[in-house]
Amino acid sequence: MVLEHYIADLLYRYNCVVVPGFGAFLTQKASAYINDTTNTFYAPTKSIAFNEQLTTNDGLLVSYIAESEKDSFDNILAKTEVVVKEWKRKLGKGEKLNLQNIGLLWTNYEGSVQFQPSQEVNYLTSSFGLATFKTVPVTREILKEEVVALEEKIPFIISPERRDSNRFRPYLKYAAIFLLALSSGLTGYRLYQDGILTNQVARQDANQQVTKQIQEATFFDTSPLELPTVNVDAVSISISKTPIRGAGIHHIVAGAFRIKANAERKIQSLKNQGYNAAYYGTNAYGLHMVTYDRHDNAEDALIALREIKRSQSSDAWLLSEK
Structure with a gap:
């Protein structure tokens, strides 16, 4: 009997799954976050923890396995005790216990059980389909600071205006100003006439609509x-x-x-x-x-x-x- 498969099934629906005589796997909702070092985005998930103090059988795991395998509660409980005994033997010998899709268990020098959760499965059902992905960092250039730095290094020299000895150019300036004023006046008069015509047409249309x-x-x-x-x-x-x-x-x-x-x-x-x-x-x-x-x-x-x-x-x- 692969006990960790049934534990993983229950972690989708419950926040605490007790393995009788071994410990309890606890889940807690964690918000989405971004790893600034690897530029990786992680969706909301359930973080898994292990507590070796919670060993009392609450009947959840054994009942679920008995219903799935169509067997009695006592038979499943006996099989569970055999699996737990094997897990404790491995941990006692200093071996690491790898529970698929749950995490890695081992014993430290003080005899306490350590747990490292697996990141392969997200047990939060509301985050179904949200996978982890990496992004490319955006490099932003502060153009204003660069311009200020360039202005400090490169001085701006204003050279005096050269005056041409040709006396014909001032008359060209006056002629250009006169033409500009004339064209502006003609344009304004044309717009005024168009506005009067538009108002007359609008009045005629309004009278026809009223009639x-x-x-x-x-x-x-x-x-x-x-x-x-x-x-x-x-x-x-x-x-x-x-x-x-x-x-x-x-x-x-x-x-x-x-x-x-x-x-x-x-x-x-x-x-x-x-x-x-x-x-x-x-x-x-x-x-x-x-x-x-x-x-x-x-x-x-x-x-x-x-x-x-x-x-x-x-x-x-x-x-x-x-």
Whole structure:
């Protein structure tokens, strides 16, 4: 029976594994660290220690082996005692006891058992897959100090400016300054004109967007409206009739629809609610407009609009014809 294999299995799950009559292997979590000498990175691990004073059988190791080998507790305990006796014999003769994946045991001159843990296996399950690796040290050069050192060694000599006897060069300087100022002025004027044009285009786009929002009004759903079945004795409404633009001056708009069937159903729904609903026609965007009512008097139209906004829809608006 290879006892150290079962000890290694239990070290993954427990912090103390007692070998009856021999000692206990203890584990403690150690943080990751870097060896500055070898530039080696070590992941978090469980450090293993050995305590020869803890020899009382707690049943953990023997029970685990009995369950694994399908044998009785007493038989496994007897086999464990045989292995422990052999380990003590080797240590007593001064030999080193190498337990695979656990560590190395030996006896010093004072008769105490020494232990050196193995670094081959990491028993910390949360560090699974994190291997030890070495890095190349980064050499950083302090450029500022080098520049200061060079400045102290190499003096800087400022030589006087040579003046040319040619009198034509000052005129070239003045001409260059004049051209630079002229080009800057032209560039600034061009940018000013572009800004004015951009503002005008932005205002036009904003006005078009506002007009479109007003014209499209409230309803934009392209799917047919689902309304309850209503028996109407009167003649059914048809949008194909001529729009009644001239019948009124002020129209209270209920909405605009992309599909004629939706506009027709909306008119029928408003009529069932008691409104004098009508089809106004299409706007500039091809939407079919529906009105709650129309009024010849502007004050009456405003009063009706306020009531509709309060009780029906806050998106209703007033369309007045000239």
